[in-house]
Amino acid sequence: MLDGDKILIDGRPLIACPHCDTLHFEPDIPDDHTATCIRCGRVLASPRSNAYLRVMSLALTAMILMIGAVFFPFISLDAAGLHNATSVIDAILAFSTGLMLPLSFAVAMLIVLIPVTRFAAIMYTVWPLVRNRRPFAGASAAFRLAEHLRPWSMAEIFIVGVSVALVKVAGLATVSFGPAFWAFAGLVIVTVLQDNAMCRYTIWKSLEQNRA
Template sequence: MQEVPDLIACEGCDALYKRPELRPREVARCPRCGTVLERHWGRMHERLLPFTVASLILFAIANLFPIVEIEVQGLRSQTTLAGAVLALTRGEMAEVAVLVLATTILFPLMQLCILFYLLLPLSVRGQRPAGFNILVRAMQVLRPWGMIEVFLLGVLVAIVKLSGMARVLPGAALWAFMGLTVLLTAVLAFEPKAFWRIVFDREARKGVPP
């Protein structure tokens, strides 16, 4: 089906409207149900590129360094996120291990890599990269499955409970996870569908048909 860039459908009530002309930071809402129809992102995608790079760096630190170090009666033990996944597997909790692996490593990493791949050519050359359509849809599908903040909350609760029985020292990965959670909140607030608007606007100015 051919895309009609001058019309926009409300996701709440399916009403059709003529796409509004918005100024920076303006938001258009459906007069029938109040759902957000469109928002002007301005050059937000260019500002998100350094945040995405920083998120990838923190993601690497969070996965390569120990999360916590536990000391009990002079004995010390520390583990990384990958080590925790392996421990769950050896403890006959393979289902939980797969869930942790997917929601805290694979899906967040895929989101960040796709976001970087999309943002770089759009910000530098103003062009859509190869596989643009598929990757934007993949971003939309992956959004609900990244649960780093849930994992971080679980780690903090475990540290509080263990602190009464052992000496618990936070590792570099724990601080990286905290920073990553904050950055991801800002980065993933950028809706994948906004990529379509950016591309349509740029190609319309260049006279490229949708």
């Protein structure tokens, strides 16, 4: 795929399939059409009308959901007349001393800081494109950062792990889901929709054309 630097053959740019690395001459794809790899069938590019606006809206929605997911109560437990409610930030701080400090740092990075950084980088990249203006300075670096952080953004892994754990805890105590749990569940859905709506080829192409 395009990543700022291009491979040329006889002056014609090439793009590589992200799945099998097959090289293709860079296609000229109209909106609402799809280009696929000739070898494995993987989608290479799929530009859509108003895609930038959808990506921007979903990234902003994800940022708002993340704020609620971090600071609002996540779950509450009732057992033997005792009640306890906790938030994600409380869980992170609970491991912030002694030998558990690296775990606290890892949790904060993987489920909060990295996803927020990625959403912010996508918004920084796409906002000028929504308004048909020149990209901000460093937009290519910001989008490259967002792509590098994608495998490390693990909010969805966190919510799946918590759900599995709560199934076992439910037999020992009464479990109530707080607003943050549903915010995290919504965040997972919004993140999937955003990644599906975002045509990386089109974004790189737009950044390249505006830079030129």
